[in-house]
Amino acid sequence: MLKLIISHETRQIMRTGALWSILILLIGAIIFASWSGGRSIERQVEGAEAAVTFENGLRDHMRKDTEKYAAQVEAEGGEYKFATVRHAPGSGPPQGTNAGAVGAETSKYVTLPPTGLAALSVGQSDIQLNYLPISLATTLDVTKNLELENPVNLATGSFDIAFVVIFLLPIFILAMSYDLLSSEKERGTLAMILAHPISVRELMASKIISRAAVMLAVVLGFGLIALITVGTGLGTADTWMRFALWILATLLYLAFWFALAVLVNVYGKNSASNGTVLAGIWLILVVITPQLVSMLATTIYPTPSRMELTIAAREAQTEAEKNFMSKLDEYYYDHLEFVPEGDEKAMDFLTLAQANNNSIEKAVRPLYDNFQNQLNKQEALVQRFQYLSPAIMMQLALNEVSGTSADRYEYFLSQVYVFHEEWKEYFSTKFLQRYPLKPADYGSFPEFHYQEQPFGLVIARLVPSLLGMLILFLGVMLVPFLALRNYQVASR
Secondary structure (H helix, E strand, C coil): CHHHHHHHHHHHHHCCHHHHHHHHHHHHHHHHHHHHHHHHHHHHHHHHHHHHHHHHHHHHHHHHHHHHHHHHHHHHCCCCCCCCCCCCCCCCCCHHHEHHHHHHHCCEEEECCCCCCHHHCCCCCCCCCCEEEECCCCHHHHCCCCCCCCCCCCCCCCCCHHHHHHHHHHHHHHHHHCCCCHHHHHHCCHHHHHCCCCCHHHHHHHHHHHHHHHHHHHHHHHHHHHHHHHCCCCCCHHHHHHHHHHHHHHHHHHHHHHHHHHHHHHHCCCHHHHHHHHHHHHHHHHHHHHHHHHHHHHHHCCCCCHHHHHHHHHHHHHHHHHCHHHHHHHHHHCCHHHCCCCCCCCCCHHHHHHHHHHHHHHHHHHHHHHHHHHHHHHHHHHHHHHHHCHHHHHHHHHHHHHCCCHHHHHHHHHHHHHHHHHHHHHHHHHHHCCCECCHHHHHHCCCCCCCCCCHHHHHHHHHHHHHHHHHHHHHHHHHHHHHHHHCCCCCC
16 A cells, blocks of 8 residues: 555656656756865866876976086086086086075975775865975965965855755755645645545655655766766776765755654644745754854864964064074074085075975964864864764765865874975985085975875764764654654644
């Protein structure tokens, strides 16, 4: 009997013009979101490639200069020398032999590769650059393009499939389900239906299953099409494991909103009141609560003003320029093995610039670390309060699955900081040694290789959100199905 009712309900809703309007809007939103998310990731990749190509071109030009110089030295005889910054343009060894010039005037761009599902949930990747310049500059210069003061972006962002699922999908579900029983009751057909061998619970289940099947077919079907169209790494197991988790999260989120519709139908009085109540709940859970949690996070753990970093850097720069000899002494103190013999110290521009950078780094790094610490606390607070809203849980889950979460980006930054130190150590050492870079040395420069975080970490961070949505769904669904036995069939 249940199968017959489900089949009947499916045919009935498929004949409804409103349903087709909803499905067309949903499909259009998914298609546009796929294109928008794909373009966002493409721009990031293209930007990274352009930056890498430009900086590699600068270093390649320096390398070619050293090749010409090496050929000239070999042809004319003499010594292959280190270039100082004092010689006039066009005379002396090329700047490509100066490790300080190469390390300071060119950057090594390090990139965070997008996962196969990055286009499905852009997350904060549109405000957190996935490519950063590594040079002899300070950490602040490396990360100056990052938007450090932006709180966890849970309520707004790019128009991607995550936006469609979190914001629009509940509206479509509620539009299909706000009058599950009330419409039958208002038409006077509910008592006639229940005169057949079917209970109210079975009737409600058949209505939910038929509508959920249609919605699932559209969302999962077009979600798969979106992955194939704008996704990457389709030949890797990582992409398909992430997509399986994406499906699981979507199923739980969709199930919650259907359960909520059932709950309101059981306790609601008429279709109009049901629609009003559901719209209000959507507004509270999807819009208001995430905003309040975000505000709470930034209020309890405010990040220092971005201007404070700039001011601190400028003050350190001014102090270094006023007391350049003492700053130079500090710089050499950090590199005792390279202190020149006698009382002479290198007074060229690059040495003083590195001494200044060393001073600025020491002054600004504690404040910069405070930024990161406050952002981590904000993220932790959002994680704790995510259970107040399924929208927050879903956003965190989709960002984690798509590899655009704050945790993965911080994992990337931790590797960037290590490589930054490696890059500075390599070029500073050779510069202080006055070692002339040769053409062959250009192939031995430090290289950055991003190590992806273990997939187990992704699962571990994902479990609280998925478990929260599952418990929320079961709790919301259990109440109405227990109360259906006392549902008033006829209006008084």
